[in-house]
Amino acid sequence: MKLRRSSPEEAGWAETTVGPWTRHRRHVGYRNPWLTVWHDEVTRPDGEPGIYGVVHFRNTAVGVVAIDDEDRVALVGQHRYAFDRYHWEIPEGGSPLEEDSLEGAKRELLEETGLRAGTWREIGRWELSNSVTDEAAVAYLATDLRQGRAQPDGEEVLEFRWLPFDEVMALIAGGEITDALTVLPMQALALERARGQAD
């Protein structure tokens, strides 16, 4: 495979220790506006030579659980290209690594649903797929909502629907909502509620 030499700022031609690995060389294997794949020549933990391909994301994945006064959750439906399948999810998007991810969350919520929220709270942060990607995700709870007009960008064809919190949890338990960035914060909120009732 033909590999491009990486730009100096991401090169790391100097030998680098990564936990029990040693990285000898880093090439750019692929690049587009959303991600870069680094192809690293390494010495593995067992001392053998090997390679490590890291999918580096330019954006943090941000998700927003927007809940209205009737305890309904804002869901968006869209055809996901990578799976060639229609998915219902919370509003999500990419927030550039150098951006405050809360600002990214506000923008994505507005673009996809037209909603603005008066109250924001971080629900959690996770790594989505840490074996070969460095994608980080964060989800926020948005409440005190006002409805405006959605502003989807050219790559998105979205439906927007309100669904009661408990129905969303039933769809998750039933395996009908399967997007990790939707399931992670919804489960976290449901557990908070369960603990609150137990106290």
Added chain:
Amino acid sequence: MKLRRSSPEEAGWAETTVGPWTRHRRHVGYRNPWLTVWHDEVTRPDGEPGIYGVVHFRNTAVGVVAIDDEDRVALVGQHRYAFDRYHWEIPEGGSPLEEDSLEGAKRELLEETGLRAGTWREIGRWELSNSVTDEAAVAYLATDLRQGRAQPDGEEVLEFRWLPFDEVMALIAGGEITDALTVLPMQALALERARGQAD
């Protein structure tokens, strides 16, 4: 960027409809033994020309929540290369797409912890990062455990530790365990328990 022409079986040089997109051409942008990046020339939902880079995984991500008779969960600690950080997680690994993922789960549990389980149950299936990857994940609950000897492969340096279920949930709530494939099934099990107590 220099792009290789894809092999016939993955080519799709014929125009293909993917929901509201049209795919015109597919090249292989990068490939290693674990993943392939497809670089697709598309017409976007708004009719404009664009590209879509899909990170195609050769493996399903499998995770195992192994719980012993004292309600302790088997955790493994390892340095994750992509984040250059130490993570505690449930035993996880890749199961080739053509393999029964339960077989993959049994193998990964044995390799990483030396455990064999008498009882297996699927907890759930999710897509980890559906904007640009097609990685699917499945997690199983493993109980009725017998301890044997761990058999890590050369790319893994692992610690193995038992932690009470509630302590694992506290580490998740506190943001100290952040791996999605660990958090998703643990939260699902905690919700099952909370529902059981409420009944």
